[in-house]
Each structure stands twice: as C-alpha cells, then as structure tokens.
Amino acid sequence: MNDPQKAKFVSFEGIDGCGKSTLMDRLADWLKEARIPYVRVREPGGTTIGEKIRQILLDPASSDMTGRTEVLLYSASRAQLTWQVIVPALERGEWVLADRFVDATFAYQGFGRGFDPERLEMIQRWATGGLWPDKTILLDCEVALAMSRLGGREGTDRDRIELEEEAFHRKVRSGYLALARKEPERFILLDASKPLEEVVEDFRKRFWLARF
Ligand SMILES: Nc1ncnc2c1ncn2[C@@H]1O[C@H](COP(=O)(O)OP(=O)(O)OP(=O)(O)O)[C@@H](O)[C@H]1O
Ligand SMILES: [Mg+2]
DSSP states (O other): OOOTTSOOEEEEEOSTTSSHHHHHHHHHHHHHHTTOOEEEEESSOSSHHHHHHHHHHHOGGGTTOOHHHHHHHHHHHHHHHIIIIIHHHHHTTOEEEEESOHHHIIIIIIIITOOOHHHHHHHHHHHHTTOOOSEEEEEEOOHHHHHHHTTOOOGGGOOTTTTSOHHHHHHHHHHHHHHHHHOTTTEEEEETTSOHHHHHHHHIIIIITTOO
16 A cells, blocks of 8 residues: 555445445545546456346356355356456556455355355465455445445345345455454455544545545
C-alpha cells in the first residue's frame, strides 16, 4: 500500500446484505474525484462466461449441485474474471474493486461447507495464478441484521445461497472473522452494524486516507 503509483486490487467481503455494494459505491466516488481509473467487478460473474456460470450457481433450481461442483464453478468464474478483466486492468495501471474474491470461497465453501482449506487454497492459487487482493475490506455484522437490510426479500426472490439456513450464514460470518485474524495486514475489518455514515467514515480513515 506504500507506492502511490501502483494500482490497487481491493476486494470487499462479508455476508449478503452487510453493505458491500454501498461501500464500493463510495470508493468509486472517491476514485472518480481523485481521477484514478478503476474497474469494478462482481463475483460470481463479471464476464460473459462468468455471468453464465453465475446463473447456474445461484439458480434455486440447482439445489442438487454437489459441493465440489460449487467449488469448481466459483473458481472457474474467478479464473475467467482474473485473466480476462483483472490482470489486464492492473497492467493498464487501473485499480480493481472486486465484490468478493478468493476469501468468499474460503468462507462459504471452507467454513460454511467444510471443505479442506489447504485444498481450496491450492485451487484458488491455480485459478488466479496466485493473484491475491492487496487489501480486503471485511464488513461484519450479525446475520439477522444483514438479512433485515435486504428488505426481507420474499423466499421466491432469494438465490440458492441466500436460501441456505441461518446456521450456514453464521458459520460463514465466523469464518470470515477467522480469515481476518489470520491476515491482519491484508484485511480491514469494519463493524457494519453501525449506521452507514459511521461505517463509511471508518472506511475512509482506515483505508482511503491511509492508502499512501
Ligand atoms: N451501515 C448500514 N446501516 C444501515 N443500512 C445499511 C448499512 N449498510 C448498507 N445498508 C443498506 O442495506 C442494504 C444492503 O446493502 P448492500 O446492498 O450494500 O449489501 P451487500 O453486501 O452488497 O448485499 P449483497 O450481498 O446482497 O449484494 C442497502 O439497502 C443499503 O442501503
Ligand atoms: Mg451487493
């Protein structure tokens, strides 16, 4: 984070409804004001191929998907995104803002579904050629609060992962916290239960103002 000339690869993580998109909007505004070029991507998806994989992954009709298929489809979408969009953007000197990246697999498929973290890491390193975010913003709050922020989406509007029971999302949340504890240099952990403007202010101080 010390070279102001170097493009930054920043990922945003946390359970559904914690506020990732909202905070990414703010960072996008600050980058525009500072005339720093950036690209913004989402996972799964972000490419034509990745969006097709996203449909398969999130379709509630894919309820018979095996865990291994899930790991590999997320990783396939990520590989496509990495090589088609992220690597070229960083090479052009642009920042990359990613709505989820490798940590989502560690949290959801590792802590959530119980897959071996070392094997998952090996698959991620292969899929991304070892490309890792420079900084990862983890938005943390209670599962019930995050769900309530999604406006009590009706059952029929929820995707396959959102339809998982609350216990699954609690495992994912605590998994994310464990990841942040393991890599305190890369992660910025934000208390997302605070009012939005306070979360934004914490983010501004701890990431934006501290970036050089
Ligand atoms: N700190 C906050 N306090 C109150 N409301 C918030 C806060 N952060 C975000 N919100 C609101 O909660 C809702 C969900 O936020 P957002 O869409 O940013 O979450 P997300 O993590 O991107 O969710 P998803 O994983 O479903 O994309 C939005 O309506 C947003 O305005
Ligand atoms: Mg979002």
